[in-house]
Amino acid sequence: MPELPEIEVLKRSLEPRLAGRRLLEVRIHAPALREPLDRRALGDLTGRRIERLGRRSKYLLIEVEGGRTLVIHLGMSGRLTLAPEAAEREAHEHLSFRLDAGERLRLRDPRRFGVAFVAPTSGLGRDRHFLHLGVEPLAPALSGPQLAGLAAGRRGPVKSFLMDGRLLVGVGNIYATEALHRAGIHPARSVARIGAQRWQNLADAVVAVLERAIDEGGTTLNDFTDGAGQEGYFQSSLAVYGRAGKPCAACGATVRRIVQGGRSTFYCPRCQR
DNA sequence: CGGTGGACCTGCTGGC
DNA sequence: TGCCAGCAGGTCCACC
DSSP states (O other): OOOHHHHHHHHHHHHHHHTTOBEEEEEEOOSBSSSBOOHHHHHTTTTOBEEEEEEETTEEEEEETTTEEEEEEOTTTOEEEEEETTSOOOTTEEEEEEESTTEEEEEEOTTOOOEEEEEEGGGGGGSTTTTTOOBOSTTTTOOHHHHHHHHTTOOSBHHHHHTOTTTBOSOOHHHHHHHHHHHTOOTTSBGGGOOHHHHHHHHHHHHHHHHHHHHTTOOOSSSOOOTTSOOOOGGGGOSSTTOTTSBOTTTOOBOEEEEETTEEEEEOTTTOO
């Protein structure tokens, strides 16, 4: 579900409701998500006040007093919501924190591809999850020369390049697909055959698609919601993703589906060269 | 270096 | 109606 826009939407929805509040009690209902849950480190968060929320790549950062940060990655199917303490635990709710005022922060993740761990705030960049992450595409906005520089000396299809988190973070299958359509670039085109103008178009497209998706509350294909349970509506703006056999939103040609690196890619054979 | 395929896991959909 | 194959927003690894 979650790429950069979804995590950013989640962060923005939770921040005003979490900042300044205290984590009063933790419940852990599974031994592990994609990685084991450290009961001691998570339990050690109780009693601490939440200072601020942040985001790095597709990781949500919940910074608490005492120099710790609770880091949450939603994997493919995770959902983090703030709901009444009285509400029953839902299926696949693996981790939750009771807060004051009768609310509970709940992490549900049916597929358990997500991650939740605690790390020292000052050393986050040295944590193994963050050590090899590439550049953020927003603020400052990605530029053409920057993208070209990341691709210099490389080969391989541009879509794989966009999704390589060691170079550029936050862009997953949906937004890589949509950005390439917006830039008019065929997803299988080699990065070695992209010129300066196209790099600029692509950088602009990545930024525009991500920003618009944030504005529209993210993409809810199946189960994404923000921290209040609100679904996004960028799915209605998708030009090609998931639209194999249907008309391209821009030109009406029939959208095609191919597989790259084991993932579905959708593109318009007329708009994208 | 890059590409492929698989692993992790549950749930939903579509075809028969 | 039921069953089963295929597919799903993300990483991470082994292997060619």
